[in-house]
Every structure is written in structure tokens, then in C-alpha cells.
Amino acid sequence: MAMETGLIVHPYMRPERTARQTFDWCVQQAVEADKIGFDSIMFSExxxxxWENIPNPELIIAAAARQTERIKFAPMAHILPHHNPAKLAIMVGWLSQIxxxxYFLxxxxxxxxxxxxxxxxKNGEDTQFTNEMVRESLEIMERIWKREPFFYEGRFWNAGYPEELHGEEGDDQHMLADLSPWGGAPEIAVTGFSAKSPSMKFAGERGFRPMSIFSGLDALKTHWDxxxxxxxxxxxVADRARYHVSQTVFVADTDKEAKRLVMEGPIGYCFERYLIPIWWRFGMMDGFIKDAGADRADVDLEWVVDNVFCVGSPDxxxxxxxxxxxxxxxxxxxxVESHDYYDDPAPWFNSLAMIQKEVAPKISLPVS
Ligand code: FMN
Structure with a gap:
């Protein structure tokens, strides 16, 4: 089976972009990715x-739903400690029905x-308890999706599901809306990041779909283990076919042209001003330096383009x-990590089309 293609949209917009420009670019990408044949598109929260200015991925997903036919959507991810779980369960159920x-979650x-x-x-607090919040929130959401009566008084939230009463013939007041997800429950995905990732462990325990933010081979190996x-x-069953990994990928007709478009275009601009400092701050750069056997002093944008990204001709x-x-x-x-090609989408959409038609069909999972 050939590799599937997805986009992940953070969306790395230049700081001067308006909310409307960001929203339009996100919807435009979903429509184009659907036409090109991408399998999925995720929007972060x-x-x-x-630079990562989508607070509500569900608004973009809803707007793109009517203009697309095949592509699957996911928020990646709803940050569960930031939501009331009952409200989120109902919204997710309704959106997946729409x-x-x-839709996957x-x-x-x-x-x-x-x-x-x-x-x-508060910053600096021990935030381990946020992992407990995730577990409690999911438990509440799953119970609401079952539509069986309960009342739960938890450590962080209370929630319930009422009994559906029996009404008189011709009186529909007792009827409860079915806002459970399409098919009963959505497929759930979890992103892992750190070396001994608690998120990956949680995803494995529950049989959820795993996703890694690419931060070097050691991290990928420990995530899968x-x-x-x-x-x-x-x-x-731990099935690598369900595994998503995000990476910066850009394709043009020749290696030289692809590298020029990345270095001089929106990807280079974003990495110089935002993502290279983030990669140092969150330890990702150390993984890449180790993989390449490089020296910290060697690292600049060109080094990242040559040694970390997948940039070049299709071959x-x-x-x-x-x-x-x-x-x-x-x-x-x-x-594929999306970038801000709002001013001139052509090179970006060409790259996505080449990834779909000329790259993905030639990549298969290694036979183990
Ligand atoms: N998780 C997502 O699902 N989408 C994101 O856009 C996203 N952005 C992140 C950016 C940074 C800089 C960091 C540190 C984490 C981000 N995460 C994102 C969260 C991680 O994927 C992960 O869930 C979290 O860091 C806990 O990871 P761990 O359990 O592997 O330690």
C-alpha cells in the first residue's frame, strides 16, 4: 500500500496577516488539497x-466541509484541558455528522x-495533572456519545446525559437530539512529541491513531516503541499504516529550484524568524544535529533545508x-507542514500536486 498524503496547517502565517486572510488561506488549502487528492488535512488549535493563529479549527473545518468531497478533516488537536468536555463532545458529534x-478527532x-x-x-506549575484532565475529559465525552443516562462528578468537571422520557403521541417535547458522532464514535488521534512521550503511551493503550511531530530519528523510534x-x-494491533508523521516537504521540477523557492519564500522566512528558535527552545534541533552527526555551530537555515527537510525534485x-x-x-x-503562500499559492499547490502524483505512489512501508 502506498503512503497516504496529508496536510497539517498550524498555519505559520506572517504576523501581519488578518484573521480573515488566515481563515481564507486555510479554507483555500482544504479545497485545493481535496482536488489534488490528499487524504487528510489537520488544523491545529x-x-x-x-504565527499559529487558529484558535478554533472547527470553524475552518465547517467552512471547508461544503466545498470538499473526499478529504478527511481533523482538529490536531483540541487541547482537552482548555475545553468543557460536554460542550466539546456535542460540537464534535455534530461536526462529524455534518x-x-x-472527520477524525x-x-x-x-x-x-x-x-x-x-x-x-499557571506557568511553572507542575502540569502533569493536565494528562489526568485529558483522561477525564475523554471519559465524559465517550459517555455522552453513548447517549445512556449518567451523571458524573469528576475531579475537574461534572457532566451527564439525561433519560429520554416517554411523551404523549403528537407531543415531541421529550425527544432528545442525537448529537453523537457519525458512526457512534469518531476515530481519535494523538500527537506525541517528547522522547518518552506519555501521549504515545496513552494512544497505544487506547488503540488511538498515533502522530509524531518529526524531531529526529531517535524520537521517532522511541515514539513507535x-x-x-x-x-x-x-x-x-500496532499498525504503522495508521501512523502519521509531520515533516517539511517541498517539491519543484529541479533540486535547485526547490531549494531556492524554500530558502527565499515563505518557508525560509518562517523558519528564520519563528521555527528555528522554537526548535532550539523545545530541543528538536538537538535530535536533527545528532542524526546528521553535525556541530551546533553548523546550524543555519541552509543546513536545516539540506539536512532536515525533504526538499528537491520528485526523485x-x-x-x-x-x-x-x-x-x-x-x-x-x-x-506535510503547511506554510503561508497566501500571496502566491502557485508554487505551493504545484508542490502538493507533485507530492501526490510523483512522490507518494513511490513510497511504501518497508516489509518487516
Ligand atoms: N500537538 C498537536 O496535536 N498539534 C500541534 O500543533 C502541536 N504543537 C506543538 C508545538 C510545540 C512547540 C510543542 C512543544 C507541542 C505541540 N503539540 C502539538 C503537543 C505535542 O504534540 C504533544 O501532545 C505534547 O507536547 C505532549 O507530548 P508528549 O506526551 O510526547 O510529551
Missing amino acids: HASQR LEGR GVGAGAYPQSTYIHGI TYSTAAEANGH TVVDKINTLFEASGGWGTLQ
Whole structure:
């Protein structure tokens, strides 16, 4: 089976973009990715970052639902400690019904401390309890989706589901709306990041779909080990075909042109000003330096483009991804990191089309 294609939209917009420009670019990408044949598109949820300015992925998903036909959507992820679980369960159920199954649900414990602070959790506090919040929130959501009567008084939230009463013939007041997800329950995905990722363990225990933010081969290997060990211990099959990994990928006709478009375009601009500092701050750069056997002093934008990204002609990108697959064991969906091509989408959409038509069909999971 060939690798599937996805987009992950954070969306890394230049700080001067308006909310309307960001919203339009996100919907435009969903429509184009659907036409090109991408399998999925995910929108992240961040309430604090100027460069990652989607606070409500569900609004973009709803807007794109009517203009797309095949592509599947996911919030990646709803940060569960930042939501009332009953409200979220109802919204997710309704949205997945609107999408008639083209929806899966990403859940997470948190990302940036500023966003967590906005939601009432102080910086510097031991935030381990946010993982407990995720478990409690999911338990509530799953019980609401079952539509059986309960009342739950939890550590963080109270919630319930009422009994459906029997009414008189011709009186519909007793009828409860069915806001459970399409098919009963959505497929759930979890993103892992740190070396000994509790998120990956949780995903494995529950048989959820795993996703890794690419931060070097060691992290990928430990993520899969953690996930598959927890999955097998709990009676789930750990299937690499369900595994999503996000990566920066850009394809053009030649290696030279692809590198120029990345270095001089929106991807280079974003990495210089935002993501290279973030990669240092969150330890991701150390993983890449180790993989390349490089020196910290060597690291600049060009080094990242040559050694970390998958950039080049279709043949070069096929080679780079196949090399990563052989070293890591591979994954089922390449989740391409989206960037701000709002002013000139053509190079970006050309790249996505080449990824779909000329790269993905040539990548298969290694036979184990
Ligand atoms: N999780 C997502 O699902 N989507 C994101 O956009 C996202 N952005 C993140 C950005 C940064 C800088 C960090 C540190 C984390 C981000 N996360 C995101 C959360 C991680 O994927 C992960 O769920 C969290 O860091 C806990 O990971 P762990 O259990 O592997 O330690």
C-alpha cells in the first residue's frame, strides 16, 4: 500500500496577516488539497501564538466541509484541558455528522505555556495533572456519545446525559437530539512529541491513531516503541499504516529550484524568524544535529533545508523519504507542514500536486 498524503496547517502565517486572510488561506488549502487528492488535512488549535493563529479549527473545518468531497478533516488537536468536555463532545458529534464521516478527532494535553495560562493553568506549575484532565475529559465525552443516562462528578468537571422520557403521541417535547458522532464514535488521534512521550503511551493503550511531530530519528523510534508496546499490552494491533508523521516537504521540477523557492519564500522566512528558535527552545534541533552527526555551530537555515527537510525534485524527495522510512520503520501518512503562500499559492499547490502524483505512489512501508 502506498503512503497516504496529508496536510497539517498550524498555519505559520506572517504576523501581519488578518484573521480573515488566515481563515481564507486555510479554507483555500482544504479545497485545493481535496482536488489534488490528499487524504487528510489537520488544523491545529493555538490560542496564544501570533504565527499559529487558529484558535478554533472547527470553524475552518465547517467552512471547508461544503466545498470538499473526499478529504478527511481533523482538529490536531483540541487541547482537552482548555475545553468543557460536554460542550466539546456535542460540537464534535455534530461536526462529524455534518461531514458524514470525513472527520477524525485529534486530542492533546497542551502545547504552548502561554495558551495554557490563558485557560487558567499557571506557568511553572507542575502540569502533569493536565494528562489526568485529558483522561477525564475523554471519559465524559465517550459517555455522552453513548447517549445512556449518567451523571458524573469528576475531579475537574461534572457532566451527564439525561433519560429520554416517554411523551404523549403528537407531543415531541421529550425527544432528545442525537448529537453523537457519525458512526457512534469518531476515530481519535494523538500527537506525541517528547522522547518518552506519555501521549504515545496513552494512544497505544487506547488503540488511538498515533502522530509524531518529526524531531529526529531517535524520537521517532522511541515514539513507535512506546506506542506499540502500550498497544500490544492492551490488545490492540500496532499498525504503522495508521501512523502519521509531520515533516517539511517541498517539491519543484529541479533540486535547485526547490531549494531556492524554500530558502527565499515563505518557508525560509518562517523558519528564520519563528521555527528555528522554537526548535532550539523545545530541543528538536538537538535530535536533527545528532542524526546528521553535525556541530551546533553548523546550524543555519541552509543546513536545516539540506539536512532536515525533504526538499528537491520528485526523485530526490522520494529518495529522502525512503531513506527516512528505512531508518525509522516508516509511517502510513506523510503529514506535510503547511506554510503561508497566501500571496502566491502557485508554487505551493504545484508542490502538493507533485507530492501526490510523483512522490507518494513511490513510497511504501518497508516489509518487516
Ligand atoms: N500537538 C498537536 O496535536 N498539534 C500541534 O500543533 C502541536 N504543537 C506543538 C508545538 C510545540 C512547540 C510543542 C512543544 C507541542 C505541540 N503539540 C502539538 C503537543 C505535542 O504534540 C504533544 O501532545 C505534547 O507536547 C505532549 O507530548 P508528549 O506526551 O510526547 O510529551
